Amino acid sequence: MSTEDDPRPPSRDDQVAALRPVYQADLADGLDRFFEPRRESCPWCGSARLVPRLRTRDLIQHKPGTFVLDRCEDCRHTFQNPRLSPAGLEFYYRDFYDGLGEKQLGNTFAARTKMYEQRARSLLAHAPAPKNWLDVGTGHGHFCESARTVYPDTAFDGLDFTDGAELAERAGRVERGYRGSFPELAADLAGHYDVVSMFHYLEHSTEPERELAAAHTAVRPGGHLLIEVPDPDSRYSRLLGRWWLPWLQPQHLHFVPVENLRRRLTELGFTVVAEQHAEPHDPVDLLAGTWLALDTVAPRDNLPWLPKPPTGSARALRAAVLIAGIPALVLGTLLDRFAVKPLSHRLGVSNAYRLVARRD
Incomplete structure (x- = not known):
């Protein structure tokens, strides 16, 4: 860790250790305050004909919580329901674009x-x-x-x-x-x-x-x-x-x-x-989907919203899973850029x- 005599910035593990008590205090009272009440009508057209489209977790940061996307059967608008509250937006955006x-x-x-x-x-x-x-x-x-x-x-x-x-x-x-x-x-x-x-x-x-x-x-x-x-x-x-990256839950609301x-x-x-x-x-769908799947299967990295850092054996297992997935990542990249991209609109996958x- 840096001191007045050592100008080097703190290591990532030091940053995580400093943030862990803050995150654990945020999570101590549960997740309910991070969500608004569930809507019974479409925010775009007002229709009450809603059906679930996706139920998922935070696949990027791996912060706790379950997120649901509903789809309106009348206008086809898809939206997060229940939506993040102001406290939830602050919590789930924190250390994504800033900080860590x-x-x-x-x-x-x-x-x-x-x-x-x-x-x-x-x-x-x-x-x-x-x-x-x-x-x-x-x-x-x-x-x-x-x-x-x-x-x-x-x-x-x-x-x-x-x-x-x-x-x-x-x-x-x-x-x-x-x-x-x-x-x-x-x-x-x-x-x-x-x-x-x-x-x-x-x-x-x-x-x-x-x-x-x-x-x-x-x-x-x-x-x-x-x-x-x-x-x-x-x-x-x-x-x-x-595993479709643009869902990007819980950040994408509409x-x-x-x-x-x-x-x-x-x-x-x-x-x-x-x-x-x-x-x-953006030709990244297959690569990103493969990475999200591997990152979910492998034990998590050191993150301050988890109660404790991973053990040495957990880190080794994560590294092994990710190394084993390299051929799939390479294949996804090649398909994205050279097979799918020229035909993306014709195939309806843009x-x-x-x-x-x-x-x-």
Whole structure:
């Protein structure tokens, strides 16, 4: 562990040991306070015709809890039910994008430059030279940094409910970083932006329709809204079940079918000018599904929300399971990138869709 005379940062095991009492105190009273009451109607259309679609656990962080996704039989909207409460959102997000998970996630996002540039280019045909752009759910601003290579004369701002937007501003990835709720900040941003983007943000929102209304407020007339979200109609969502990465429970609260989103944007005063399925597909489904399965079978790593660290034999068993799974991981990677990706839309397995909408 670091001291005043030793500037080295604490090891991960030291960080986990320091966090364990905090997490154990959070869990001492059970999990009920982390969930709101169960809904009896669809949050999108109000229908009471709900059926269970998925029951799963936290397959990424392995925090305790069981999570249920219900599907509306009328509008086909899928949503977490019961939904996480504010206390639950804080608990399950903690140490994912920040703290213990900050370095790993930051490296992952920073390495996706080509994907970010492709997202930015999807708007070129509709807005070749926007003056300014607000990226909502910007994280640490890596998309804005990459998009600047496509739009060198555009001023990029970022908004996030974590301190990521402030970190992005300090790092120079965005000109202005807003921290807070988009619906609450939208009035101050009214009609200010040529472009507002939401890349894999809407599914995290407790009330996606308020986010869409906020976007309509922030985009100036004639400007554009760019949205990318997981596609709940992907065949992989059924074939892979709980091992389909975009379910990402418990963080993803809403899964909106594309026709629902198109209709709501039209009602708000947008015209959808482009719909893409093949382009936003991220070729990781089989690799990620294999990893999630191996990581679930193998004993857990040292995590502060577990009551004690794993023993030496448990660590050895985990290493053995993961090594044995390497051929499956390699095969999944090859299939994802070279067999499935070129045919993803034709096969109906695209894991995301993207809409470009112009404010009328």
